[in-house]
Amino acid sequence: MLPFSLLLWIVIELVIYFFLGLKLAGADAPAAAAGALITLLIVRANQNAITWLFGWKYATAGSWPGLWRSLRVMIGEYFAFLLTFLLVIPFERLWLPADRLNGKGRVVLLVHGYGCSRGVWWLLRRRLEAAGCTVATISLFPPFTSMGKMVPLLHDRIEAVCRETGSKQLILLGHSMGGLICRSYLARHGHARVSALITLATPNAGTRLARYGIGQNAREMQVDSLWLRDMAVEKPGVPAIAFRNPCDNYVMPQDNQRLPGARNVDLPPVGHIAMLYDRRVAALVVDACKDLENHR
Known part of the structure; x- marks a missing residue:
C-alpha cells in the first residue's frame, strides 16, 4: 500500500543522507x-518549487494574485506538502481512522488525487461531518x-457505502485526478447511485505537468490525450460543480480545470495540496453539497 511504500522511501532517503554526512x-x-x-526538507522544497515554475510558465492569463499574496x-x-507526504500519508491510520458510515445526513464519498491516498481527507472529513454529512473515503x-x-x-x-448507509445515492467529490475517475465512473455506470458531482482542481482538459509524471495515469492526464478526448464528449449527467483554483501549481493552464456542463466556481488563491x-475551501464544499442536494 502507498502509506507503507512512502514511509519506506523516506526512511531509505534519510539513511542515505545520514551516511553521506x-x-x-x-x-x-x-x-x-x-x-x-x-x-530532506531542502529536496522537498525543490520538488515543490518545480511545480510553481510550471504553474507560472503555463498559467492562464490573469490567474495569479499579487506578489506578496502569491508568496503566502x-x-x-x-x-501542506511536507505535512501530507512526510506525516499524513505514511501514518495514515493515525490521522484518518475507519469511515463512520452512520447514514445520517447527506452521504459524500471523497476520491483522492494522483499519488495520494484516503489520508489526505483527514481534516475535510471532520469539517463535512461537523456540517452533518456522512463521509466515506x-x-x-x-x-x-x-x-x-x-x-x-x-x-x-460506492456500492458498499450505499449498502452500509442505506442511502440510494451519494455525492462524489474528487480532488485533482479523483475528479476524472468520478467522471469516468459516471460515463460507465450512469448516475443511479450518484446524486451530484464536485471536482476540486481537476485537470478536466489535462495539465502540462502530467508530461513529467510517473505511470499510465500521468500519460492520460496530459493535455489532449486520447483518454481526455474520449472523456470530453461525456457530460456529467448529474448536477455538478467544478471548483477552479486560479493559481494552481499542479493543474495548468488553470482554465483546464473548468468542466463543460458544470457550474464552474473559482476558489480563493491556495496551493493544490493546501x-x-x-477552511475557506471547506466552507465552499459544504455549501456546494447543500446546494446540489437542494437542486436535485
Missing part, C-alpha cells in the same frame, strides 16, 4: 542526523496505473 562530510552522528533531515500561497503549499491502488482500472474500485466502494486543509 558521515562518510563524505566527516560529521559526527548527531550532526549527520540533523543534516539528513535538513537535506507558496509558503502555505510547501508546509477510498484509496485507489496501485497509484500509477490507468485511471480506467481505478473505476471498478470506485464502483465497488486546499485540502483550507
Whole structure:
C-alpha cells in the first residue's frame, strides 16, 4: 500500500543522507542526523518549487494574485506538502481512522488525487461531518496505473457505502485526478447511485505537468490525450460543480480545470495540496453539497 511504500522511501532517503554526512562530510552522528533531515526538507522544497515554475510558465492569463499574496500561497503549499507526504500519508491510520458510515445526513464519498491516498481527507472529513454529512473515503491502488482500472474500485466502494448507509445515492467529490475517475465512473455506470458531482482542481482538459509524471495515469492526464478526448464528449449527467483554483501549481493552464456542463466556481488563491486543509475551501464544499442536494 502507498502509506507503507512512502514511509519506506523516506526512511531509505534519510539513511542515505545520514551516511553521506558521515562518510563524505566527516560529521559526527548527531550532526549527520540533523543534516539528513535538513537535506530532506531542502529536496522537498525543490520538488515543490518545480511545480510553481510550471504553474507560472503555463498559467492562464490573469490567474495569479499579487506578489506578496502569491508568496503566502507558496509558503502555505510547501508546509501542506511536507505535512501530507512526510506525516499524513505514511501514518495514515493515525490521522484518518475507519469511515463512520452512520447514514445520517447527506452521504459524500471523497476520491483522492494522483499519488495520494484516503489520508489526505483527514481534516475535510471532520469539517463535512461537523456540517452533518456522512463521509466515506477510498484509496485507489496501485497509484500509477490507468485511471480506467481505478473505476471498478470506485464502483465497488460506492456500492458498499450505499449498502452500509442505506442511502440510494451519494455525492462524489474528487480532488485533482479523483475528479476524472468520478467522471469516468459516471460515463460507465450512469448516475443511479450518484446524486451530484464536485471536482476540486481537476485537470478536466489535462495539465502540462502530467508530461513529467510517473505511470499510465500521468500519460492520460496530459493535455489532449486520447483518454481526455474520449472523456470530453461525456457530460456529467448529474448536477455538478467544478471548483477552479486560479493559481494552481499542479493543474495548468488553470482554465483546464473548468468542466463543460458544470457550474464552474473559482476558489480563493491556495496551493493544490493546501486546499485540502483550507477552511475557506471547506466552507465552499459544504455549501456546494447543500446546494446540489437542494437542486436535485
